[in-house]
Amino acid sequence: MSRALLIVDVQNDFTEGGALAVTGGDAVASAISEFLDAHANDYAVIVASRDWHHAEGDNDGHFHETPDYVDTWPPHCVAGTAGAEYDPLLTVHPVTHHVRKGQGSPAYSMFDGVTDEGSTVGAVLSEAGVLGADVVGIATDHCVRASALDAIAHGVQVRVFTDLVAGVGAESSEAALAELAHAGAQLLESVDA
Template sequence: MTRALFIVDVQNDFTEGGALGVDGGDAVAAAITAHLARHAEEYDVIVASRDWHDGDGDNGGHFSTSPDYIDSWPVHCVAGTPGADYDPGLDTSAVTHHVKKGQGIPAYSLFEGVTDAGETVDDILTAHGVVEVDVAGIATDHCVRASALDAIAHGRRVRILTDLIAGVAPAPSQAALAELAHAGAELVATGDGDRPAADVGEGER
């Protein structure tokens, strides 16, 4: 059975000190690196996504000077800037495919991204016969949620690696994990990092 790992948006603007920094983001980067050191060979495909927004314009309403933090946000992850780079604590040497999303439009799911060669994530998974997907990254209540739901919708069996994710806020992160479990995702902790697992009963800690 072939398996993929999704590493969702572990970028400087989403970790501590970034434009939309999430508490625990750096720890997630380090924990994913530890997980890859132990388990990279277990994955046939490792896909890492990045927001890669246009520097000009509002990217289809995604950027706003008065954001609601639901559908609109402050400027972040502009293509080619340090904020769009991977967090330095994330070792990407084992990543097989890098995808960029949100170029001129809002984009949350990793499935909305493409590689520099124009491949979609569904194309990649289908080409490799992937039936199982593990999901890690940032943020639990936004892009992790959207990516995992799309993986389920595309017919893959999904595990959320609960100690390799970080959310924006506890309540919506808890709700996202409950929604994912209801949709059929399995919530599991890897034990590969020092960060405690998110708990569907308690939310992000």
């Protein structure tokens, strides 16, 4: 069975010092890099996504001057800015497909984005014959959750490596992981894979 590694939004704006910093983001970036050093060859494809929002406008209500931090957020991951770039602690040379999402829209799931060549994540996985995917990244309770649910909906057997994700809130991250488990995802640490 071909497997994919899906690396969700490990970007400067989501790690320490960023516009929407998630505690533990840098640690997750480093841990994913260590995992890639040991396991990149285990995957048929490695897909990494980035939020890539327009600087102009509110990105379909996603950006707001007084955000509620549920559906609206302060500006973040604006295309072409340092905040939208991968965290420097993340090793990206093994990545086979880079996905940009959120041009003019919220786009929580990497499945809402496209590669530099214009392919969807679903198409990339189908073309590679991927039947299983391991999901890692930021944030557990938002974009990791949405991407894993979409992978399950695409017919892929999903494993979420709980030691390679970081969330915005402890309670909301726990709830997201429980939802993913109920949807059919396997929750485990990367060392147990």
